[in-house]
Amino acid sequence: xxxxxxxxxxxxxxxxxxxxxxxxxxxxxxxxxxxxxxxxxxxxxxxxxxxxxxxxxxxxxxxxxxxxxxxxxxxxxxxxxxxxxxxxxxxxxxxxxxxxxxxxxxxxxxxxxxxxxxxxxxxxxxxxxxxxxxxxxxxxxxxxxxxxxxxxxxxxxxxxxxxxxxxxxxxxxxxxxxxxxxxxxxxxxxxxxxxxxxxxxxxxxxxxxxxxxxxxxxxxxxxxxxxxxxxxxxxxxxxxxxxxxxxxxxxxxxxxxxxxxxxxxxxxxxxxxxxxxxxxxxxxxxxxxxxxxxxxxxxxxxxxxxxxxxxxxxxxxxx
Numbered sequence: 156x157x158x159x160x161x162x163x164x165x166x167x168x169x170x171x172x173x174x175x176x177x178x179x180x181x182x183x184x185x186x187x188x189x190x191x192x193x194x195x196x197x198x199x200x201x202x203x204x205x206x207x208x209x210x211x212x213x214x215x216x217x218x219x220x221x222x223x224x225x226x227x228x229x230x231x232x233x234x235x236x237x238x239x240x241x242x243x244x245x246x247x248x249x250x251x252x253x254x255x256x257x258x259x260x261x262x263x264x265x266x267x268x269x270x271x272x273x274x275x276x277x278x279x280x281x282x283x284x285x286x287x288x289x290x291x292x293x294x295x296x297x298x299x300x301x302x303x304x305x306x307x308x309x310x311x312x313x314x315x316x317x318x319x320x321x322x323x324x325x326x327x328x329x330x331x332x333x334x335x336x337x338x339x340x341x342x343x344x345x346x347x348x349x350x351x352x353x354x355x356x357x358x359x360x361x362x363x364x365x366x367x368x369x370x371x372x373x374x375x376x377x378x379x380x381x382x383x384x385x386x387x388x389x390x391x392x393x394x395x396x397x398x399x400x401x402x403x404x405x406x407x408x409x410x411x412x413x414x415x416x417x418x419x420x421x422x423x424x425x426x427x428x429x430x431x432x433x434x435x436x437x438x439x440x441x442x443x444x445x446x447x448x449x450x451x452x453x454x455x456x457x458x459x460x461x462x463x464x465x466x467x468x469x470x471x472x473x474x
Contacts, residue, residue, distance in 0.1 A: 162205060166454055197221060211234070268411075377407055381406055414443040
């Protein structure tokens with residue numbers, strides 16, 4: 156079996172991938188972006204492991220031996236599922252490996268913004284605190300989570316984890332199902348307008364689809380409270396970055412924390428790159444999922460996916 160790993164760096168060099176050597180001949184590349192490179196590198200493969208590399212007819216047509224494609228991820232929007240189905244190629248992903256990590260990062264971002272932590276850290280380190288006569292400073296007021304409304308888009312594993320934690324902090328939890336297919340009855344389900352108008356804190360945990368692309372746009376942002384904080388740890392295009400820039404500059408919402416943006420890595424033409432005020436905007440480099448534990452789980456789950464497929468007992472199958 157020939158296994159090709161196209162984006163080895165996507166799981167970090169601190170996490171070993173030697174486990175795959177037990178399954179066959181492994182060829183690993185740090186990163187693969189260009190379609191021409193993908194085509195060349197997978198042409199003799201039986202199994203392809205990818206993260207963001209495009210898996211479609213253009214990249215796979217000259218790879219006749221490919222039987223299995225495994226995502227180093229939960230998301231698979233870069234895979235042409237119809238083509239893979241037509242070719243008889245099985246596609247597998249990994250679910251629930253990063254739930255705890257993403258939920259943790261959601262609250263890390265929220266507290267950073269909610270309590271104006273960059274402002275107060277700078278206040279102390281600049282010497283201003285040491286120069287004052289009183290024992291305390293709270294010139295930028297902050298509020299408590301308790302008694303507020305936490306809104307969620309997407310009530311899957313991560314959404315439920317965030318809801319549970321928010322509820323533990325004393326929040327009323329409401330959610331909107333973009334797909335309309337949620338079976339969750341543990342929390343109050345509302346329509347999108349209600350979610351926008353009533354949420355003090357709004358976090359996104361939904362997959363990217365035609366229904367969620369640009370879901371948070373100018374119209375949506377205008378309906379939110381001007382004291383609201385938005386957190387996007389779903390997919391970048393769920394929040395329109397141009398519209399968010401305008402909303403932040405106009406004060407239509409208080410602040411936003413993004414772990415994902417419309418194009419990654421960030422480009423100079425993304426207007427959000429102009430906002431230097433960390434009390435207003437926090438951007439992290441798509442790392443919410445990437446705790447050490449989550450990355451170990453991810454590698455091990457992909458290993459199990461491959462092993463199960465060749466044992467004629469496939470798991471985590473998309474198509």
